[in-house]
Amino acid sequence: MSLRDAIDNFYERLVVDAIEATREESDTADYLTDVMCVALNRLPTRYYRHSIDMMFYLADEELKGMKQKSLAAVKEAREFVREHQRE
Structure with a gap:
């Protein structure tokens, strides 16, 4: 086991839970992945x-x-990603 696999960020679990709680039918996997990244970057x-x-x-x-x-x-990340989507 590597050192990288020995620790986790507790906020990752909480952000996944929050994403699931706010999930919409139109959400794609790419969109939700971007939302997760943006949200985690805004949290300690x-x-x-x-x-x-x-x-x-x-x-x-x-x-x-x-x-x-x-x-x-x-919620903030969802709005940010929507506003900054590539077309």
């Missing part, structure tokens, strides 16, 4: 090694705030 990173540790040590209010930030970032 929160690395963890084991997901159980992250869930155990993360306070409920902090998790709620992270979810809200993720949803807001996804």
Whole structure:
């Protein structure tokens, strides 16, 4: 196992959840991938090694705030990607 595979960014999971919550029928895989990239670039990173540790040590209010930030970032990213699509 490489060091790269040993850690993850917790916001990736939250952004995927926010994308799924706001998914529209017309969304393409390319569009959603761009939305994910833009949203993640607008959020801080929160690395963890084991997901159980992250869930155990993360306070409920902090998790709620992270979810809200993720949803807001996804909504902003959707608008940004729509406005900057190549034709």
